[in-house]
Amino acid sequence: MSSSARNTGSGVTRRQFLLDATRSAAGVALASAALSLYGASGAQALPASAIRPPGALPEKEFLGACLRCGLCVRDCPYNTLKLAQLGEEVALGTPYFEARKVPCEMCDDIPCVAVCPSGALDPQLKKIELARMGLAVLIDHEACIAFQGLRCEVCFNVCPVRGKAITLEYRRNQRTGMHAFFIPVVHSSDCTGCGKCEKACILEEAAIKVLPFELAKGMLGKHYRLGWKEKQKAGHAIIGDDVKHRYNLPEGMHYEHAGRGLVIDQPPGAPAPLPGSDALPDSPFPDDPLKRLNSGKGGI
Amino acid sequence: MSESSAARAKRRPGLEAVQEQGWWKAHRWLLLRRLSQLSILLLFLAGPLWGVWIIKGNLAASLTLDLLPLSDPLVVLQELAAGQTPLTNALLGAGIIALFYALLGGRVFCAWVCPVNPISDAANWLRQRLGLKGGAKVSRSVRYWLLAAVLVLAAVSGALLWELINPVHALYRALLFGVGWIGWMAAALFVLELVSGRDMWCGHLCPMGAFYALLGRFSLLRVTADARARCNECMDCYAVCPEPTILSNPVNGAEKGLQPLIDSGLCSNCGRCIDVCARDVFRFAPRWNSDQNPSVEP
Ligand code: SF4
Ligand code: SF4
Ligand code: SF4
Numbered sequence: 001m002s003s004s005a006r007n008t009g010s011g012v013t014r015r016q017f018l019l020d021a022t023r024s025a026a027g028v029a030l031a032s033a034a035l036s037l038y039g040a041s042g043a044q045a046l047p048a049s050a051i052r053p054p055g056a057l058p059e060k061e062f063l064g065a066c067l068r069c070g071l072c073v074r075d076c077p078y079n080t081l082k083l084a085q086l087g088e089e090v091a092l093g094t095p096y097f098e099a100r101k102v103p104c105e106m107c108d109d110i111p112c113v114a115v116c117p118s119g120a121l122d123p124q125l126k127k128i129e130l131a132r133m134g135l136a137v138l139i140d141h142e143a144c145i146a147f148q149g150l151r152c153e154v155c156f157n158v159c160p161v162r163g164k165a166i167t168l169e170y171r172r173n174q175r176t177g178m179h180a181f182f183i184p185v186v187h188s189s190d191c192t193g194c195g196k197c198e199k200a201c202i203l204e205e206a207a208i209k210v211l212p213f214e215l216a217k218g219m220l221g222k223h224y225r226l227g228w229k230e231k232q233k234a235g236h237a238i239i240g241d242d243v244k245h246r247y248n249l250p251e252g253m254h255y256e257h258a259g260r261g262l263v264i265d266q267p268p269g270a271p272a273p274l275p276g277s278d279a280l281p282d283s284p285f286p287d288d289p290l291k292r293l294n295s296g297k298g299g300i
Numbered sequence: 301m302s303e304s305s306a307a308r309a310k311r312r313p314g315l316e317a318v319q320e321q322g323w324w325k326a327h328r329w330l331l332l333r334r335l336s337q338l339s340i341l342l343l344f345l346a347g348p349l350w351g352v353w354i355i356k357g358n359l360a361a362s363l364t365l366d367l368l369p370l371s372d373p374l375v376v377l378q379e380l381a382a383g384q385t386p387l388t389n390a391l392l393g394a395g396i397i398a399l400f401y402a403l404l405g406g407r408v409f410c411a412w413v414c415p416v417n418p419i420s421d422a423a424n425w426l427r428q429r430l431g432l433k434g435g436a437k438v439s440r441s442v443r444y445w446l447l448a449a450v451l452v453l454a455a456v457s458g459a460l461l462w463e464l465i466n467p468v469h470a471l472y473r474a475l476l477f478g479v480g481w482i483g484w485m486a487a488a489l490f491v492l493e494l495v496s497g498r499d500m501w502c503g504h505l506c507p508m509g510a511f512y513a514l515l516g517r518f519s520l521l522r523v524t525a526d527a528r529a530r531c532n533e534c535m536d537c538y539a540v541c542p543e544p545t546i547l548s549n550p551v552n553g554a555e556k557g558l559q560p561l562i563d564s565g566l567c568s569n570c571g572r573c574i575d576v577c578a579r580d581v582f583r584f585a586p587r588w589n590s591d592q593n594p595s596v597e598p
Binding site: 023025029036038061067069074082085093117118 | 371393441458460
């Protein structure tokens with residue numbers, strides 16, 4: 001290997017040096033471009049089944065912060081978390097969990113966050129109920145047996161934020177006419193994304209799944225205002241009196257906006273009610289409700 | 301290559317040292333390095349394997365006895381470059397590690413800790429046996445460009461892109477956190493080393509090595525060739541040194557008045573040269589105590 005001894009730099013010309021440097025720089029630039037492409041394509045996006053630990057920064061920032069040390073994995077008493085291996089869809093070496101396998105038990109002291117040295121798991125998260133690892137979504141209304149009118153409520157019962165993150169909504173079972181549906185409804189205001197519901201779902205493939213927020217949430221157009229909420233905020237009706245209200249009412253009735261509300265007019269020829277009498281006139285409506293609606297162009 | 305040097309290259313470097321000083325003395329630093337690599341790995345493995353939690357985490361960041369934080373300064377630098385704020389533990393850990401290697405010789409990490417070292421050593425051993433030369437011509441300065449690129453990539457993308465492929469951390473993580481594709485990764489590195497040229501990864505590409513080389517530039521512990529008067533130019537040290545270019549001045553620069561201290565940050569303080577030299581030219585010495593050893597008789 002005596003040849004290496006000759007390669008000491010003393011014999012290298014300036015030209016050769018510049019050439020080498022340019023070649024190296026070009027090679028490294030190419031390699032970097034390839035790495036950025038690889039990073040941008042997929043290695044940065046989290047698959048839907050992978051959930052980050054509690055307190056995890058938004059994915060983009062998380063990938064800049066996590067040192068991939070696995071301390072969170074080690075301090076999780078339930079072996080919930082694991083580090084992504086080569087060949088998995090999650091960025092190599094970063095922690096995640098799959099709710100259907102092992103969900104997060106929502107430890108009070110949040111050991112995974114406490115031990116994280118990088119800040120990738122936000123130390124500001126002190127109450128586990130405020131964690132937002134993802135959002136449970138009752139994803140398959142067809143398979144969920146609550147929608148068949150059967151009693152299940154397993155997800156409702158295992159939820160650590162029971163009664164808030166999942167509530168049961170009662171609906172009439174029209175099939176039997178005499179039973180109720182107990183429909184689980186998830187509320188994003190309280191769901192931590194721990195995944196216990198997904199883990200517990202009795203189906204072969206869970207009908208309720210925890211998804212990353214970007215997938216789980218829709219978004220209302222920014223211009224939408226919900227009248228009843230605006231009204232609540234303002235403390236009064238936010239629409240003033242119009243000069244003229246138009247209502248598409250059937251014949252024989254009108255609406256007094258600031259007054260009595262719906263008023264059923266006297267059929268022509270009927271005797272005027274006695275002053276002070278509350279007695280309603282006979283209904284002016286025909287028996288067929290459709291006919292009733294279509295007959296009136298009126299209102300006031 | 302002259303015939304004699306070809307003959308030299310063929311025979312095993314260090315054979316003379318074994319003959320003159322015995323097998324143990326001619327392998328002591330190698331054995332100590334393997335011991336160090338193994339015990340550090342075992343300290344980490346004791347937790348996941350036997351439930352004895354001395355060190356948690358991995359080489360990127362760890363916690364010893366739930367008390368002492370250590371972290372890889374280059375990974376923490378990448379986090380900073382990515383615009384994130386590491387917590388005290390990460391910063392403190394990086395500081396401790398940086399100080400340690402700045403004093404001891406940065407690339408001590410490469411020779412005494414890094415899991416890639418045994419792989420590349422094995423590959424180099426095999427290629428020597430097979431007489432492979434390896435054709436890839438890559439400048440040894442590429443690693444500094446890569447080092448810069450690692451930080452630039454983190455800054456531009458906001459993500460630790462390098463850590464997606466960094467085999468140093470990936471190997472350790474795979475060993476500690478579940479095996480995954482580790483066999484493939486190790487095999488790929490092995491093949492790279494085998495076919496592309498000697499010490500391709502550690503000596504040409506690895507940005508961690510480059511970082512530690514810069515960090516340990518002025519380290520206090522060094523190898524010195526201060527008994528170079530005894531050198532008989534057998535070239536065995538060149539044959540085993542992973543950074544042979546750094547040897548020529550200290551070993552052969554006596555006439556030019558160059559110091560015998562191996563001053564380059566590239567030296568990994570592996571002690572291979574000490575082991576392999578039948579004439580005891582080298583020794584470890586503090587930086588300030590490495591002058592020509594007057595007691596050496598030529
Ligand atoms: S909160 Fe507890 S169970 Fe959930 S990931 Fe953290 S340590 Fe594990
Ligand atoms: S402890 Fe923090 S830095 Fe370490 S792997 Fe977990 S999230 Fe990443
Ligand atoms: S993920 Fe499921 S169990 Fe966990 S808080 Fe949300 S609804 Fe409850």
